[in-house]
Structure formats: C-alpha cells, structure tokens
Amino acid sequence: MPSTRTARxxxxxxxxxxxxxxxLADAAAKAWNEVNYLRRQQFFAKQGVDLxxxxxxxxxxxxxxxxxxxxxxxxxxxxxxxxxxxxxxxxNAGELHMKKVSPPGxxxxxxxxxxxxxxxxxxxxxxxxxINDGEGYIVLKxxxxxxxYAGVIKWSGKQGRLEIVYERGRWFAYLTVEVGKPAKPRQxxxxxxxxxxxxxxxxxxxxxxxxxxxxxxxxxxxxxxKAILIKGTPLKAEYFWWKRQKAxxxxxxxxxxxxxLPWAEWHRRYLRALWKMRERLRHYRNTAVRGLAEMLWESGxxxxxxxxxxxxxxxxxxxxxxxxxxxxxxxxxxxxxxxEYGIKLYVVDExxxxxxxxxxxxxxxxxxxxxxxYVCRKFGVALNADVNAARNIAxxxxxxxxxxxxxxxxxxxxxxxxxxxGNGRDPHSAAPAL
Ligand SMILES: [Zn+2]
Numbered sequence: 001m002p003s004t005r006t007a008r009x010x011x012x013x014x015x016x017x018x019x020x021x022x023x024l025a026d027a028a029a030k031a032w033n034e035v036n037y038l039r040r041q042q043f044f045a046k047q048g049v050d051l052x053x054x055x056x057x058x059x060x061x062x063x064x065x066x067x068x069x070x071x072x073x074x075x076x077x078x079x080x081x082x083x084x085x086x087x088x089x090x091x092n093a094g095e096l097h098m099k100k101v102s103p104p105g106x107x108x109x110x111x112x113x114x115x116x117x118x119x120x121x122x123x124x125x126x127x128x129x130x131i132n133d134g135e136g137y138i139v140l141k142x143x144x145x146x147x148x149y150a151g152v153i154k155w156s157g158k159q160g161r162l163e164i165v166y167e168r169g170r171w172f173a174y175l176t177v178e179v180g181k182p183a184k185p186r187q188x189x190x191x192x193x194x195x196x197x198x199x200x201x202x203x204x205x206x207x208x209x210x211x212x213x214x215x216x217x218x219x220x221x222x223x224x225x226k227a228i229l230i231k232g233t234p235l236k237a238e239y240f241w242w243k244r245q246k247a248x249x250x251x252x253x254x255x256x257x258x259x260x261l262p263w264a265e266w267h268r269r270y271l272r273a274l275w276k277m278r279e280r281l282r283h284y285r286n287t288a289v290r291g292l293a294e295m296l297w298e299s300g301x302x303x304x305x306x307x308x309x310x311x312x313x314x315x316x317x318x319x320x321x322x323x324x325x326x327x328x329x330x331x332x333x334x335x336x337x338x339x340e341y342g343i344k345l346y347v348v349d350e351x352x353x354x355x356x357x358x359x360x361x362x363x364x365x366x367x368x369x370x371x372x373x374y375v376c377r378k379f380g381v382a383l384n385a386d387v388n389a390a391r392n393i394a395x396x397x398x399x400x401x402x403x404x405x406x407x408x409x410x411x412x413x414x415x416x417x418x419x420x421x422g423n424g425r426d427p428h429s430a431a432p433a434l
Contacts, residue, residue, distance in 0.1 A: 009151035011171035025117035072120035080104035117166035153191035158183035203300020218386030242277035291417030307350030358391035
C-alpha cells in the first residue's frame with residue numbers, strides 16, 4: 001500500500017501575490033495546452049507521438065517564466081499520455097468495458113475559452129514553514145514568494161510535487177507527502193503524524209463488507225450478531241439534486257446562446273454546481289469511510305475483506321455509478337483510512353454472493369425481493385439483501401458469522417455518521433434481521 005498522502009491547504013495570497021499566481025498558473029496551463037496540442041496533432045495524424053521532442057520544444061519556451069517547474073507540467077502531461085496509451089492497448093485487446101478512450105484534454109473551459117489555472121512546483125523548489133497546526137507559509141523559491149496558507153498538515157515526511165490550483169475564486173495547494181520518509185530539512189514536511197498507523201487494532205476479528213449503492217457498506221463481523229449498514233441514500237439525494245441544478249443551468253445557458261443573449265453567467269453557475277457536487281459527494285464519502293473505520297476499530301477488527309462486485313464494476317458504467325460511487329476510489333479511500341487504525345483491507349472475489357442464501361447456503365431463484373430484502377425460501381425467513389451478501393463473502397472465505405440479530409443503520413450527514421432507527425425508507429433496517 002503506497003504511503004503517499006495529499007494535504008489540501010487553502011492559500012491566502014496577498015493581492016500582488018495573487019496577480020503573480022494567476023500569471024504563473026496561466027503560463028503553466030499554456031505549456032500544458034501547447035504540448036498537448038502538438039501531441040494530439042501527431043496522434044490524430046497517426047505519426048506516432050514524440051513525447052521527447054515535444055517536451056523539449058515546450059520546455060525551452062516556458063523555462064524563463066516557470067523555471068524548472070515547467071518540467072513538472074510536462075511530466076504530468078507525459079503521465080496522462082502514457083496512461084491513455086495503456087488504456088488504448090487494453091481497449092484494442094478487448095479488455096476494457098468501454099467503447100472508446102480519449103487522449104488527454106486541455107486545461108481549458110471549452111465554452112468560455114478560459115484556461116484552467118494550475119501551477120505545479122517541483123518537490124525541491126518549495127518549502128513549508130508552519131506557524132502552528134493550522135497555518136503557515138509556503139515558500140516558492142523560484143518565484144520569490146512566501147504565501148500564507150490555512151489548513152492542517154496531518155502527515156510528516158518527504159514532500160513530493162506541489163500543485164497550486166485556482167478553484168471557484170480560491171487558491172488551493174495540494175501537497176503530496178511520502179509519509180515517514182526521511183528527507184533533507186527543507187524537503188521534509190512536518191505534520192502531526194510521522195507514520196500512517198496511528199492506532200493499534202483492539203482485537204483480531206475479521207469483518208466482511210459488501211459495497212453497494214443503496215447501502216454503501218453492509219458489514220458483518222466475526223463473532224458478532226450485529227450487522228452494520230452505512231446508507232448510500234444521502235449521496236444519492238445529493239447527486240440527484242445537483243444533477244438537476246446542472247441540467248437547469250445548462251439548458252438555460254444553451255437557449256440563451258442560441259438566441260444570441262448573454263449566457264456566460266449561466267455557464268458559471270453550471271460549473272459551480274459541478275464543483276459543489278464533487279465537493280459534497282467527496283465529503284459524504286469521507287464521512288462514511290471515517291465513521292466505518294472508527295466502528296470497526298472499536299469492534300476489535302484487524303482485517304477487512306471487501307467484495308469486488310463484478311456486476312456493478314463492469315456492466316453499469318453509468319454516470320451515477322462512476323461519480324457517486326466509484327468503487328475503486330471508495331475502497332482505496334477505505335484502505336487508506338483503515339491503515340491509520342492498523343487494520344488491513346483485502347479485496348476478494350464476490351462470486352454469486354448476492355444470489356446465494358447465507359442462511360441455508362442454497363441459491364434461491366428470486367431470493368432477492370423488493371426493497372433490498374432477501375428471503376430464504378427454505379426456512380421462510382428474510383434478511384437484508386446486502387447483509388446476506390456480506391455473510392456470503394465470509395462464507396466463501398470459510399468463515400462463519402452468527403445470524404445477525406440486529407442491524408445498526410447509519411447515515412452519512414454533513415457532520416458525521418448519524419445512527420437512525422425505524423426510518424421510513426428502509427423498513428428492515430431497525431427490525432430484527434431474522
Ligand atoms: Zn435459504
């Protein structure tokens with residue numbers, strides 16, 4: 001598991017600093033767009049993309065303004081092309097469940113024609129001067145700037161590249177840290193922790209988790225007759241709310257454009273909704289993950305087995321599944337947070353865990369009935385379908401979990417996980433499971 005973490009800090013530049021940041025970030029975007037343009041030309045002309053030649057050409061052009069940091073922008077573009085080529089190879093080999101892949105895009109808003117402002121600073125061309133736990137300065141050596149920041153740096157270690165991004169009128173710094181890795185004083189970031197594992201597991205139980213959409217996580221724990229559900233419904237609601245806002249702004253924008261009326265304001269609203277949606281979903285996901293990690297730790301869990309749902313991962317690459325849920329990102333995040341508790345996460349095959357019955361072991365046709373309920377046709381008992389799947393993950397691995405007597409349901413909210421009993425949406429969440 002990689003030990004790299006990213007701190008997100010709010011930058012508070014003075015007015016002259018801000019002017020300078022705009023200029024630099026704009027130059028970085030231009031460099032990205034230029035090298036990307038050359039590469040796209042070569043790609044579409046089927047000439048083969050000359051990563052080196054184009055790199056040199058653009059490097060020379062921007063080195064006066066951006067110094068060595070232009071190389072960071074070009075490296076990032078290299079990475080984007082290399083992962084595009086890797087995807088393309090997979091697509092051609094028929095290993096991808098997508099119809100097409102696109103070459104890297106521009107740092108630009110297509111409609112407004114405005115460049116996306118993003119400056120990348122090489123790992124040895126800046127340093128951090130904390131004042132206290134929540135603020136300090138970032139010193140950009142090549143640009144003679146010392147910019148104030150606000151935000152907590154959680155991890156200590158060797159600093160990686162720094163990305164400075166202009167988002168919705170604010171500047172943010174994304175600082176990557178290789179946690180615990182020693183470095184020279186001015187390339188060592190001091191945070192609260194110098195190692196990822198902060199706590200020790202309290203026991204050595206195993207937990208088995210089914211990841212899904214209406215229940216983000218359905219959890220059963222070895223030796224425990226309590227099952228845990230972390231609901232995905234707040235994310236769903238959030239997603240559909242912003243989706244509607246986006247559609248509204250988009251359609252007003254397009255009508256106004258077609259009529260020759262001013263439309264840019266509506267495009268900005270659309271972009272704002274897009275940003276808000278991403279931020280909110282990220283917040284809810286993190287809340288769910290943090291809350292679950294805490295609960296697992298308190299229950300004495302030291303190992304977690306997460307099912308890899310083949311059906312969702314492959315067949316339904318819908319916008320909803322990707323943007324709200326994003327299995328890979330969700331599980332990656334869970335693994336990272338669990339590591340802080342000393343809990344290991346393993347992804348396991350989830351073959352037929354949603355169809356099989358965890359009570360009698362058979363596969364009942366139509367076992368899964370309405371509203372996420374699974375009914376054992378043999379004994380005529382019902383339990384939550386996702387809890388059933390989680391129990392099957394355990395059973396597939398040779399572990400027995402006690403028949404769940406109660407299910408605890410939690411909702412991610414804007415401030416933490418809230419337990420909920422007897423809600424109207426899921427009639428089975430509070431009822432005895434069997
Ligand atoms: Zn059964």
